Amino acid sequence: MPRRKFADEEVVMGRWPGSVLYYEVQVTSYDDRAHLYTVKYKDGTELQLKESDMRSMSSFRFRKSSSSSGSPSRRSGSRSRSGSRSRSPGRPAKHRRRSSSQSREPKNEKNMIGEPNLIPLKLNENNTHQFNGEPDITEVNYSSHNILERQRIESERARERILERYSLHPRKEEKRTEEMYSEERILEKPKPVVKVCMKTEELEFGGKIGAFLMIFLLPGTVFYLLLMCTQKDPSVLNFPPSLPALESLWETRVFGVFLLWFFLQALFYLLPIGKLVEGTPLLNGMRLEYRINGFYAFILTAATVGISLYFEMEFSYIYDHFLQFAVCATVFSVVLSIYLYARSLRASEQELSPGGNSGNIFYDFFMGRELNPRIRNFDLKYFCELRPGLIGWVVINLAMLLTEMKVQHLNMPSLSMILVNSFQLLYVVDALWNEEAILTTMDIIHDGFGFMLAFGDLVWVPFLYSLQAFYLVKHPNELSWLSASAIVALNILGYCIFRGANSQKNIFRRNPKDPKVAYLKVIPTATGKNLLVSGWWGLVRHPNYLGDIIMALAWSLPCGINHILPYFYVIYFTGLLIHREARDERQCKKKYGLAWEKYCQRVPYRIFPYIY
Numbered sequence: 072m073p074r075r076k077f078a079d080e081e082v083v084m085g086r087w088p089g090s091v092l093y094y095e096v097q098v099t100s101y102d103d104r105a106h107l108y109t110v111k112y113k114d115g116t117e118l119q120l121k122e123s124d125m126r127s128m129s130s131f132r133f134r135k136s137s138s139s140s141g142s143p144s145r146r147s148g149s150r151s152r153s154g155s156r157s158r159s160p161g162r163p164a165k166h167r168r169r170s171s172s173q174s175r176e177p178k179n180e181k182n183m184i185g186e187p188n189l190i191p192l193k194l195n196e197n198n199t200h201q202f203n204g205e206p207d208i209t210e211v212n213y214s215s216h217n218i219l220e221r222q223r224i225e226s227e228r229a230r231e232r233i234l235e236r237y238s239l240h241p242r243k244e245e246k247r248t249e250e251m252y253s254e255e256r257i258l259e260k261p262k263p264v265v266k267v268c269m270k271t272e273e274l275e276f277g278g279k280i281g282a283f284l285m286i287f288l289l290p291g292t293v294f295y296l297l298l299m300c301t302q303k304d305p306s307v308l309n310f311p312p313s314l315p316a317l318e319s320l321w322e323t324r325v326f327g328v329f330l331l332w333f334f335l336q337a338l339f340y341l342l343p344i345g346k347l348v349e350g351t352p353l354l355n356g357m358r359l360e361y362r363i364n365g366f367y368a369f370i371l372t373a374a375t376v377g378i379s380l381y382f383e384m385e386f387s388y389i390y391d392h393f394l395q396f397a398v399c400a401t402v403f404s405v406v407l408s409i410y411l412y413a414r415s416l417r418a419s420e421q422e423l424s425p426g427g428n429s430g431n432i433f434y435d436f437f438m439g440r441e442l443n444p445r446i447r448n449f450d451l452k453y454f455c456e457l458r459p460g461l462i463g464w465v466v467i468n469l470a471m472l473l474t475e476m477k478v479q480h481l482n483m484p485s486l487s488m489i490l491v492n493s494f495q496l497l498y499v500v501d502a503l504w505n506e507e508a509i510l511t512t513m514d515i516i517h518d519g520f521g522f523m524l525a526f527g528d529l530v531w532v533p534f535l536y537s538l539q540a541f542y543l544v545k546h547p548n549e550l551s552w553l554s555a556s557a558i559v560a561l562n563i564l565g566y567c568i569f570r571g572a573n574s575q576k577n578i579f580r581r582n583p584k585d586p587k588v589a590y591l592k593v594i595p596t597a598t599g600k601n602l603l604v605s606g607w608w609g610l611v612r613h614p615n616y617l618g619d620i621i622m623a624l625a626w627s628l629p630c631g632i633n634h635i636l637p638y639f640y641v642i643y644f645t646g647l648l649i650h651r652e653a654r655d656e657r658q659c660k661k662k663y664g665l666a667w668e669k670y671c672q673r674v675p676y677r678i679f680p681y682i683y
């Protein structure tokens with residue numbers, strides 16, 4: 072058995088893959104089978120390196136830059152800007168050597184054979200509009216700007232090659248890189264880096280006990296709020312209403328209607344209409360395919376609802392059996408979660424989610440153990456995220472609107488009900504129209520499919536997000552045109568921020584050179600992905616959450632200010648997004664290290680400008 076040369080925790084010099092630059096890294100572990108070291112760069116980036124790409128510290132000779140204080144923040148070197156003299160695939164070897172010899176730095180004999188070239192560079196920070204969030208790295212003292220620029224281009228190319236190798240590119244970028252480096256590929260076949268899902272160490276939602284309690288707390292909250300909404304005086308200061316008899320909560324016919332709805336949506340999902348797109352790379356380097364046809368499913372659902380109305384189907388049935396529907400959906404989501412947990416026990420390590428692999432049955436059941444459970448090509452999580460619950464929410468709202476007219480003897484729905492229905496319809500249609508964007512969200516990339524998402528998608532969203540419409544049926548609120556106009560303006564403002572921010576990021580992630588976003592300032596990161604630091608993402612660190620919260624407020628205001636119940640959504644949602652922001656922040660810090668910290672310095676507010 073070959074012996075390993077470097078020990079865990081040892082600080083050595085590791086070659087940045089694809090370039091000739093070496094950086095200080097710390098060995099974190101060693102894979103005996105693959106003979107690969109896992110090393111951590113100073114900025115937190117973790118990569119696997121071969122022993123041949125690592126050197127002991129003593130084999131290097133360092134030269135301090137005259138201006139450098141030795142403190143990482145004072146140095147200005149950047150992996151992308153300092154021009155790593157990488158083995159640029161498009162350049163013959165002699166050119167590369169010449170470039171190296173152009174350096175005024177005397178050669179280090181130990182590093183002659185294309186190995187570590189640690190040459191100090193002093194970059195003029197004023198020359199660059201880019202904020203440098205890069206890890207502290209080797210500096211090079213090229214005096215000529217041209218050389219610097221050429222080095223930067225070479226470095227950029229080397230970086231792209233690395234990213235391709237580690238499958239970190241959005242698809243379009245990958246295609247471009249493929250063309251650029253197809254020649255090199257013949258000579259050097261990159262080996263896919265297969266990672267396994269680590270045990271979940273950092274537990275969320277109050278850990279094991281918190282997750283266990285949530286399994287009961289979430290359904291409890293839904294039923295409490297729905298029951299309160301049916302009261303004549305829905306003040307939360309009142310004593311909670313007594314629980315209805317258990318047998319009155321279950322009706323097999325209602326369950327039949329629920330199943331019919333669920334499988335109708337599944338049928339629409341399976342229709343071979345709409346484009347197929349690939350998701351982000353998984354741990355094994357593969358990408359899953361997803362059918363983008365949510366909007367078509369919505370159109371087909373609208374047609375089905377239209378036909379049902381034409382044949383005078385009573386939509387008030389949904390209102391009359393609302394609690395029973397919620398019970399059916401809850402039972403269904405519990406059964407689904409048990410199935411998901413059971414099947415996850417047979418899943419391979421690579422198929423597990425990074426957040427739901429703690430080893431505790433309740434925690435993993437709640438968080439979701441398997442990342443992308445699929446029955447053949449049917450992706451259960453992706454389907455539940457946008458279809459039965461989200462489209463169901465709109466149908467429930469419509470049912471409430473029709474019931475209001477019936478109960479209140481109106482010829483047309485109230486202005487409040489029209490506003491609530493229109494705002495939420497816009498939100499759902501927007502989500503379905505931009506369905507592809509969900510593939511880069513935390514729910515799809517990070518969270519497993521367990522009780523949290525199954526219950527959230529199938530019960531929480533359709534039955535609680537429609538609370539305002541449900542409330543208005545029995546608690547009408549007269550709205551003046553002036554108030555209505557102000558609420559509409561608020562919703563438009565929220566929507567513009569929400570859509571503007573989400574689109575800006577999505578376009579940027581797909582193609583950073585797109586003219587719509589190319590003018591924006593960015594912070595480069597060690598992963599090759601840049602972080603936007605101007606535009607919406609320069610206002611606060613989560614402008615999309617800000618827009619979402621403003622809209623949530625606009626959805627509650629039509630219900631008046633007599634009771635807090637219809638404001639449940641905006642209160643809960645603000646809490647949810649603050650918590651979600653903290654989760655995302657932790658993940659981004661891990662992913663981007665120093666670059667993320669620089670971003671936080673540049674954009675100090677998280678969601679609310681000058682407040683939070």
Ligand code: NDP
Pocket residue numbers: 511512513514569573576579580600601602603604608612613615616619651655658659
């Ligand atoms: P985001 O869309 O905000 O995505 C967060 C990711 O964006 C980060 O992990 C990072 O990923 C990337 N990112 C962060 N900062 C920057 C930056 N400066 N420049 C470029 N990329 C950056 O997260 P969510 O999935 O939570 O939200 C998506 C939408 O869904 C939001 O509008 C949210 O309000 C909404 N939402 C609605 C819910 C509801 O129930 N109605 C529930 C949850 C969310 P990377 O760098 O890897 O790309």
